[in-house]
Amino acid sequence: MPKPLVKRHDSDGVATLTLNRPEVLNAISADSFRELRAHVDDIVARPDEVGCVVLCGAGRSFCAGADLKAFKNRKPTDSDPTTFNRATMTALASLPQPVIAAVHGHCMTGGLELALTSDIIIAADNTRFADTHQKLGLHAGWGLTQRLPRRIGSAMAKEMMFSGREVLTDEALRIGLVNRVVPLDRLQDEVQALAALIASHPRGVARWVKTVIDKGSEMTLGDGLALEIETNPGRNPDLEARLSKGGF
Secondary structure, three states, X not given: XXXXXXXXXXXXXXXXXXXXXHHHOOOEOHHHHHHHHHHHHHHHOOOOOOOEEEEEEOOOOOEOOEOHHHHHHOOOOOOOOHHHXXXXXXXXXXXXXXXXXXXXXXXXXXXXXHHOOOOEEEEEOOOEEEXXXXXXXXXXXXXXXXXXXXXXXXXXXXXXXXXXXXXXXXXXXXXXXXXXXXXXXXXXXXXXXXXXXXHHOOHHHHHHHHHHHHHHOOOOHHXXXXXXXXXXXXXXXXXXXXHHOOXX
């Protein structure tokens, strides 16, 4: 039986998805995308079972980008996987559960696009970020031109994309690309602890918070405030259960 290209492990409401091609720095292939999408679709179908999702990479890097060897070997008659890959990135970014990316080593180009689908990025202190599309004469197709500026601002996103230069963790933290930088040997412990904390809270509230923030970010302040009021469910079952036991 072939090894999974994206491994999944569930524990206490945390679903951990691990890119599993360490021999090529977890370069993402078409098969990787198919496995990733299957996991994402399953997680969407289990909103009350999964409270938080973690993305990480096996071996010495998170993800060095797309599998360029497969791209080079693709025949003109082969189907173009870009539409499916882009839709998979969108599905991952649209998961109702909070998503944390645990990045280390290489987080570049397609790997950076993957990390940007998460709500929170925690980086090991050896992480190197870059977008090398322009160096290679490629056009970003998985959402980078839209997600990177929303994360770090348009001016800094343009600099990263125009230059292709590497951004190390001190700068990544300063410009808001990552939420936190931790020692490499503490990365998984720190990420799993945060994910477990998130998953331990009422999951419907976390889903609501993510939805309102994401939708509200595309609105005026007034419309966003109205959205918060209109979608607020009030006293939900979790709160009712807590109150029935004597409150807080």
